[in-house]
Amino acid sequence: MSQAPETGRGPVVTPVRVVIALCLVAPFVAMLWVGSYAKADPVVIGIPFFYWYQMLWVVVSTVLTMIAYKLWQRDQRARSTSKGGAAR
Amino acid sequence: MNDGVNGVALAVFIFFFLLVTVMGFLAARWRKAANEHSLDEWGLGGRSFGTWVTWFLLGGDLYTAYTFVAVPAAIYAAGAAGFFAVPYTILVYPLIFTFLPRLWSVSHKHGYVTTSDFVRGRFGSKGLSLAVALTGILATMPYIALQLVGIQAVLDVMGVGGGEHTNWFVKDLPLLIAFGVLAAYTYSSGLRAPALIAFVKDTLIYLVIAVAIIYIPIKLGGFDDIFASASEAFGQTNPATGAPRGALVPGDAGQWTYATLALGSALALFMYPHSITATLSSRSREVIRRNTTILPLYSLMLGMLALLGFMAIAAGVKVQNGQLAIPQLFENMFPDWFAGVAFAAIGIGALVPAAIMSIAAANLFTRNIYKDFIKPDATPAQETKVSKIVSLLVKVGALAFVLTMDKTVAINFQLLGGIWILQTFPALVGGLFTRWFHRWALLAGWAVGMVYGTVAAYGVASPTQKHFGGSAKEIPGIGEIGYIGLTAFVINVLVTVVLTFVLKAAKAPEGVDETRPEDYTADAGDPGVQTELPPATAGSTH
Numbered sequence: 129m130s131q132a133p134e135t136g137r138g139p140v141v142t143p144v145r146v147v148i149a150l151c152l153v154a155p156f157v158a159m160l161w162v163g164s165y166a167k168a169d170p171v172v173i174g175i176p177f178f179y180w181y182q183m184l185w186v187v188v189s190t191v192l193t194m195i196a197y198k199l200w201q202r203d204q205r206a207r208s209t210s211k212g213g214a215a216r
Numbered sequence: 217m218n219d220g221v222n223g224v225a226l227a228v229f230i231f232f233f234l235l236v237t238v239m240g241f242l243a244a245r246w247r248k249a250a251n252e253h254s255l256d257e258w259g260l261g262g263r264s265f266g267t268w269v270t271w272f273l274l275g276g277d278l279y280t281a282y283t284f285v286a287v288p289a290a291i292y293a294a295g296a297a298g299f300f301a302v303p304y305t306i307l308v309y310p311l312i313f314t315f316l317p318r319l320w321s322v323s324h325k326h327g328y329v330t331t332s333d334f335v336r337g338r339f340g341s342k343g344l345s346l347a348v349a350l351t352g353i354l355a356t357m358p359y360i361a362l363q364l365v366g367i368q369a370v371l372d373v374m375g376v377g378g379g380e381h382t383n384w385f386v387k388d389l390p391l392l393i394a395f396g397v398l399a400a401y402t403y404s405s406g407l408r409a410p411a412l413i414a415f416v417k418d419t420l421i422y423l424v425i426a427v428a429i430i431y432i433p434i435k436l437g438g439f440d441d442i443f444a445s446a447s448e449a450f451g452q453t454n455p456a457t458g459a460p461r462g463a464l465v466p467g468d469a470g471q472w473t474y475a476t477l478a479l480g481s482a483l484a485l486f487m488y489p490h491s492i493t494a495t496l497s498s499r500s501r502e503v504i505r506r507n508t509t510i511l512p513l514y515s516l517m518l519g520m521l522a523l524l525g526f527m528a529i530a531a532g533v534k535v536q537n538g539q540l541a542i543p544q545l546f547e548n549m550f551p552d553w554f555a556g557v558a559f560a561a562i563g564i565g566a567l568v569p570a571a572i573m574s575i576a577a578a579n580l581f582t583r584n585i586y587k588d589f590i591k592p593d594a595t596p597a598q599e600t601k602v603s604k605i606v607s608l609l610v611k612v613g614a615l616a617f618v619l620t621m622d623k624t625v626a627i628n629f630q631l632l633g634g635i636w637i638l639q640t641f642p643a644l645v646g647g648l649f650t651r652w653f654h655r656w657a658l659l660a661g662w663a664v665g666m667v668y669g670t671v672a673a674y675g676v677a678s679p680t681q682k683h684f685g686g687s688a689k690e691i692p693g694i695g696e697i698g699y700i701g702l703t704a705f706v707i708n709v710l711v712t713v714v715l716t717f718v719l720k721a722a723k724a725p726e727g728v729d730e731t732r733p734e735d736y737t738a739d740a741g742d743p744g745v746q747t748e749l750p751p752a753t754a755g756s757t758h
Contacts, residue, residue: 166467173438182303189512190509
């Protein structure tokens with residue numbers, strides 16, 4: 129995940145980057161743990177839990193990816209300005 | 217289905233078909249390129265697409281006959297097990313976010329047009345590059361075949377050819393015509409044709425989904441009734457297997473299969489040459505990241521469409537071939553003219569990705585086989601010509617898959633392609649992040665994965681077929697049933713890692729790496745990154 133030119137730009141692992149990683153890993157944990165959602169109840173508007181829960185995760189993972197994107201942009205900007213914008 | 221030709225639906229279908237054909241030819245003039253005979257121009261649309269066009273392009277090949285026909289058909293046939301496509305598409309976005317921007321950067325810095333280009337540049341190995349190219353071409357064929365099955369299902373339901381009793385030529389003639397049209401406009405205008413047509417296609421698809429998802433449940437008495445009748449249908453014993461037909465919720469035994477299918481498919485998706493083509497067409501690496509935040513719109517559509525499988529059951533659609541379930545549902549529920557619109561959406565929705573896929577496979581052949589091994593001094597005009605011919609041949613190869621393999625479980629076409637393409641993951645994604653792997657170890661791992669995957673898939677029988685009857689099998693050492701592609705991938709990685717240690721200890725030559733760490737983070741506007749001009753077509757090397 130650490131995609132910045134790493135040399136001399138501060139630590140590779142920062143709290144922000146940990147949050148970014150968590151945002152990107154969360155969908156894998158949620159979706160691959162099938163046992164956590166393989167059930168029919170509660171039913172919402174007639175749709176069993178199994179189905180609406182996964183559809184809900186489409187939205188959740190979108191939000192998480194969006195957060196990761198925003199954080200990443202900020203992270204990159206902060207790094208280039210701390211070096212006075214002299215990127216290369 | 218056998219009540220003759222549905223004239224109104226057919227007329228509407230043909231209208232839209234003609235519309236996109238005309239658009240395809242006009243596309244050649246759209247944002248006209250300086251040099252249309254270069255491969256970069258024909259195959260990558262000049263690499264100048266922004267967020268929205270890229271989004272349409274990516275969506276165009278991610279959501280296809282797979283979405284509209286194969287997934288709902290799997291749900292119709294077996295219930296919950298087919299819904300793995302939803303977690304599959306959810307997992308795709310974090311993956312895109314993580315590695316595709318790096319691929320974009322290094323490709324635009326060094327002028328790579330294909331994954332093979334990158335692998336050769338990174339590992340200095342022509343053998344590995346050839347392996348990646350061959351795998352890409354092979355794996356694309358069954359995926360295109362799936363699109364053909366989708367079109368065939370639509371034509372069958374409309375009463376054009378098809379059916380059980382006609383001879384094979386009458387049955388397949390409409391299919392051959394459809395692909396003749398596709399081949400013709402792909403041939404003349406390259407990637408610009410599918411990009412423009414994708415707008416028509418997605419508009420149609422959104423319209424049809426919106427109507428289907430609101431109108432059909434209301435007509436069927438709401439989701440309560442739909443799931444109740446589905447539950448009843450799945451409870452009945454299947455005479456062929458002696459087990460219940462399916463389940464609304466996967467049982468303990470099916471959970472490994474469900475998870476491995478989702479993960480394996482997600483990892484495989486962006487190994488396909490056509491996905492890479494679409495990605496490299498975007499204007500900057502930021503476009504790719506922005507895209508991951510809007511692509512999930514397509515996932516929601518996929519989930520909704522999957523539920524149509526249950527609606528087909530509730531509506532009393534009874535078909536031998538599950539692929540016909542959704543087209544038949546549309547014909548039963550919609551007025552004829554709107555059924556025609558829906559069929560056009562499915563038909564064009566299969567044609568666009570088929571075009572993109574065959575172009576991508578053709579690029580691979582030309583650059584990494586023809587130019588590297590057959591005719592190194594080919595002129596740009598020759599390259600473009602070879603690409604165009606190969607894109608036709610790939611379509612013919614796909615036709616062969618359709619005509620020879622069992623079409624009733626079309627989702628298996630895509631899963632079979634996945635088994636193969638996944639074996640290029642260690643070289644490509646591994647290579648994007650580290651140069652630690654040894655090139656010969658990667659090649660050996662690839663070979664072991666390909667052999668294991670193919671042999672295992674060959675050995676899976678189904679009630680209708682002795683070989684290639686499914687894509688899941690017992691995982692050695694774990695004992696659960698899992699996706700063969702993922703098992704093969706794990707074996708591949710193990711072999712690669714072990715051999716890398718061995719080869720490094722033996723001081724085997726590493727090969728030349730022409731990339732540098734900062735190449736993987738370069739963006740449009742950085743020195744040496746060319747976004748608009750073709751950086752490394754044949755023209756620039758001569």
